[in-house]
Amino acid sequence: MSALALFGGEPVRKKPYPAHDTMIGPEEEREVLEVLRSGNLSGFSARWGDRFWGGPKVLALEDVFKAHYGVPCAVSFNSGTSALHAAIAALRPEPGDEIITSPFTMSGTAAAILSNLCVPVFADIETGTYGLDPASVRAYLSERTRAILTVNLFGHPSCLDELKAIADEARIPLIEDNAQAPGAVYKGRWAGTVGKIGVQSLNYHKCIQTGEGGVALTRDEALAQLMRLVRNHGEAMDQPLLGGNLRMTELSAAVGVAQMGKLTRLTEIRQRLAHALTQALRGMDFLEPPATAAGCTHVYYLYPMKYRPEVLGLPRHTFARAMRAEGVAINEGYSQPLYHQFIYRKRKVFRSSHAPWSLDKHPVAYHPRWCPNTESMWRDVLLTTDICKYPNTEADVAEFAEAARKVADNVDELRRKT
Numbered sequence: 427m428s429a430l431a432l433f434g435g436e437p438v439r440k441k442p443y444p445a446h447d448t449m450i451g452p453e454e455e456r457e458v459l460e461v462l463r464s465g466n467l468s469g470f471s472a473r474w475g476d477r478f479w480g481g482p483k484v485l486a487l488e489d490v491f492k493a494h495y496g497v498p499c500a501v502s503f504n505s506g507t508s509a510l511h512a513a514i515a516a517l518r519p520e521p522g523d524e525i526i527t528s529p530f531t532m533s534g535t536a537a538a539i540l541s542n543l544c545v546p547v548f549a550d551i552e553t554g555t556y557g558l559d560p561a562s563v564r565a566y567l568s569e570r571t572r573a574i575l576t577v578n579l580f581g582h583p584s585c586l587d588e589l590k591a592i593a594d595e596a597r598i599p600l601i602e603d604n605a606q607a608p609g610a611v612y613k614g615r616w617a618g619t620v621g622k623i624g625v626q627s628l629n630y631h632k633c634i635q636t637g638e639g640g641v642a643l644t645r646d647e648a649l650a651q652l653m654r655l656v657r658n659h660g661e662a663m664d665q666p667l668l669g670g671n672l673r674m675t676e677l678s679a680a681v682g683v684a685q686m687g688k689l690t691r692l693t694e695i696r697q698r699l700a701h702a703l704t705q706a707l708r709g710m711d712f713l714e715p716p717a718t719a720a721g722c723t724h725v726y727y728l729y730p731m732k733y734r735p736e737v738l739g740l741p742r743h744t745f746a747r748a749m750r751a752e753g754v755a756i757n758e759g760y761s762q763p764l765y766h767q768f769i770y771r772k773r774k775v776f777r778s779s780h781a782p783w784s785l786d787k788h789p790v791a792y793h794p795r796w797c798p799n800t801e802s803m804w805r806d807v808l809l810t811t812d813i814c815k816y817p818n819t820e821a822d823v824a825e826f827a828e829a830a831r832k833v834a835d836n837v838d839e840l841r842r843k844t
Contacts, residue, residue, distance in 0.1 A: 430836045432751040433843065438829040439753030447817045448635050449688050450681075457483070457680035470673045472659040479654065483679035488641070490686045491626070495616050497643045499650035502679060503657055506605045506627030506640035508672040510538035513601055513623040513642050514573065515668070516652035519544050522785030523572035528558050529763040530800045531577040535603050536764050540775055543782040544572065545790055548765050550797035554717050556730065557584025559799065564592055570786065574600050576621070578607035580810070581696070581725035582718065583617040590620060599623070605640075606727035608633050609693035613721040618643055623653075628678075633692050633725065633815075634685040636678040692816055693725050699814040699823050700726040706827030712737035712745075713809070713830060728760075728810040735806070738837050742806055744844050745833060752829035755811050759804040765792040 429435030461467065461483055469481015479485065484502055491500035503509040514525065521543040527536055529548035536546040550562040556579040563574060574593050576584040586602070593600040604610075604618030605627030611617065618624030623646075628639030644650050652667070660669025674682075704715040714732035718724045733742045742758055749756045769775050770792045773783040783789045795801055813822050833840070 428832065430748055430751065430833065430839065431753070432748050433839065437751060437753040438832060439825045441753075443755060443813065443822070444817050446631050446815065448633070448685060448692060449816065453684035453687065454681050457684045458677055461676045461680045464676075467677055468673065468675050470658060472661050474661075478658060480673065481676045481679070483676045483683060484674055487674075487679040487682045487686070490683055491641050491643065494686060494689070495619050495643055497619055497645055499644045499647055501642045501644075501650055501653045501657065502674045502682075503640040503642065503672045504674050504678070505638050505672075506603075506625055506629060507534035507538055508657070509625040509627075509640035509642040509653075510535065510575075510601075510603060511541050512653040512656040512672060513625055513649075514538055514542045514544065514575075515656045516623070516649045517573055517599060518652075518667075519572045522570070522782050522787070524568065524570045524786065524790070525573045525575055526558075526563055526566050526571060527575040528577045528579070529765050529797055530556060530760065530803065531579065531603065531764070532605075532761060533764060533767070535575065535577055539575065540769075540782065543785065545570075545782050545786050546764070546770070547571070547790055548763070548792070548796055548800075550799045551579075551803070552585065553732075553799050553803065555582040555584065555719055555722075556580060556803070557582070558589060560585050560588040560592060562797070563589060567592070567596055571596060571598055573598050575603060576600065577603040578610060578617050580716070580730050581607045581610060581727040582716070583607060583610050583612035583620075583722050586612050586617070586620040593621075601625070605629070605632065607725055609689055609723075609725045611723040619645075622646060623649060628682055628685070633696065633727065634682075634689050636674070636682040636685065639674055639678050639682060695816045696726040696814050697724070699818060699820065700724070700729055702820050703729060703811075703814060703823045703826060706824055707731075707830065710827075710830055710834065712834065726814045728812050729814045730760075731809045731811075732807050733809050738834060740837060740840055740844075742809065744840060746809060747844075748833045748836075748840060749829050752832060754826045754829045755813050756826075757810050757812075759808050760810060761804075763797065763800050763804055765796045766794065
């Protein structure tokens with residue numbers, strides 16, 4: 427039995443992981459050079475006319491997304507957060523309207539709600555795939571609810587049929603934040619195409635990227651048109667609609683055109699490595715591998731595991747600390763629940779005003795234990811690793827399992843010394 431690195435032994439992994447890579451290569455170079463040689467780095471103008479919709483690469487990228495996802499409308503943006511903002515703005519909400527969303531996500535999801543002067547209402551997650559729990563969503567519905575915004579977290583779809591049924595019953599739209607699940611399938615449909623609008627991210631650390639960028643998918647042409655107006659200042663519409671500059675450049679779109687051709691391959695690599703990790707962790711009953719619901723596929727933006735402290739007799743923090751000392755990538759709990767952040771605790775975005783909460787007839791008051799499932803995952807249960815991606819290999823995955831086995835073999839020493 428080798429000594430734990432935490433106590434002076436040799437770590438399982440001695441070198442850093444390679445930088446995240448989305449196979450940027452000659453295909454992207456050709457697309458970008460075409461733009462550079464044209465001299466037109468952006469094809470947008472805020473004035474009504476042909477250039478209101480964007481340049482040739484922006485239009486080409488939107489066409490690629492439409493073809494891949496089988497939807498009639500795709501609207502590109504300079505970030506996924508911008509796309510979420512525009513998706514909500516296209517619903518034409520009134521200040522103080524409530525939008526139900528997940529607290530277990532990156533801050534941009536809820537920020538897009540606040541930027542439209544709407545109130546985020548945080549429903550709990552379900553603990554199988556970490557998406558919104560339909561029962562919790564139903565409990566938070568009110569006459570003020572304007573939309574449901576679910577997050578397809580870690581690469582797995584939410585309970586989309588159940589959430590859509592609730593939304594349809596309430597006559598409100600379901601929006602999907604699909605930033606982490608661009609290649610996931612839900613019962614024969616692409617994640618991001620089940621709701622009224624689905625938002626994809628092209629941020630640099632996603633499965634495919636343009637550095638920064640996002641695309642909103644919809645089958646509703648009227649919503650698509652409103653999102654285009656929000657993207658490009660809204661000047662071309664003689665109605666109350668506030669737009670901005672949320673436009674994607676031709677250079678970014680050029681990269682995206684090439685990257686879309688690699689989405690399937692990069693997704694398959696993630697799935698292969700994740701399946702290898704699941705196999706390598708077999709027999710380690712202190713770690714529960716990620717679930718994949720019937721009729722769904724998982725694309726493993728992260729590889730989530732549930733830690734069972736009672737099996738090893740160690741708290742999660744001690745186990746994770748020992749794993750990190752062995753040189754492998756592991757994180758605890760994902761992000762802090764959003765309602766713990768200052769702006770939600772104090773219900774204050776502006777210096778003196780409490781808008782949008784002050785605009786709600788029955789203002790939402792957040793509290794530290796708002797969502798019990800979310801709290802449990804964050805505080806005690808969830809572990810994630812991001813190694814299941816290109817250019818990592820099966821050898822990197824095997825090291826992770828080796829480190830976990832080593833920690834388990836030395837559990838008595840860990841209990842004594844920590």
